[in-house]
């Protein structure tokens with residue numbers, strides 16, 4: 383209605399003005415009623431109907447939460463496609479970040495720690511190394527990736543996760559909007575290469591672990607991603623296999639922790655790429671939900687640490 387028109391005394395003017403809107407509303411209600419009756423007819427039981435409604439609700443919630451992030455079938459298999467979104471933007475600061483030293487101080491402390499590692503001889507691995515591999519990434523990362531130890535190429539370059547498995551790790555991280563250049567830090571359980579790429583011995587891990595613990599304190603990541611069984615077992619202090627560890631939620635010092643397969647395991651066994659992608663999605667969702675904001679000891683964190691996810695599916699591959 384324009385300013386020059388006279389309002390109808392019977393009130394029908396307002397109704398007529400909104401008639402197109404109401405018509406659209408009635409049409410939408412008709413469509414909804416039709417969809418509901420179709421669903422009810424095709425649902426064999428009330429439980430089935432409930433399940434369908436829950437699925438539809440979950441899909442709608444997922445679409446609303448990440449409209450620009452279509453699900454990828456397998457991160458590692460798909461290669462370095464454009465990140466669906468920046469997980470860093472959605473993640474909330476962790477309790478560890480709140481108690482961490484400020485970035486300027488932390489940077490200096492991190493460099494001092496690096497110097498100590500480069501000259502460390504606290505275990506027998508020092509004798510065979512070319513270079514100790516301290517770590518690489520940003521000083522206040524969203525995610526700290528922890529691997530087992532340096533391989534031959536890492537030992538040569540003094541950097542973590544280089545070579546084929548490093549490239550695959552970079553692709554995996556990129557698939558959820560992460561990278562060591564922008565919002566991640568990558569380190570290992572042991573900083574020196576075990577001979578013949580053997581698994582680091584318990585004594586070697588124990589000798590080196592304080593360095594990683596100090597890195598975690600200084601970096602204050604919002605989440606930790608353990609790449610492989612050795613990293614997960616060492617940080618969580620357990621002997622459980624990776625197939626069980628990766629299916630449960632964990633927390634370390636108030637920081638959410640996700641375990642997955644080591645990229646080198648994915649290179650050996652293609653069938654692990656699908657479950658690894660599921661792990662990455664769990665990490666992405668955890669960051670998006672701001673799970674890092676859960677303070678140590680909160681009910682939310684305790685629930686995460688207790689782990690509620692189901693056991694691995696039958697026929698899951700051997701530990702990697």
Ligand code: SF4
Nearest residue numbers: 502504505508574590
């Ligand atoms: S592996 Fe760790 S504890 Fe052992 S010598 Fe290297 S830096 Fe030191």
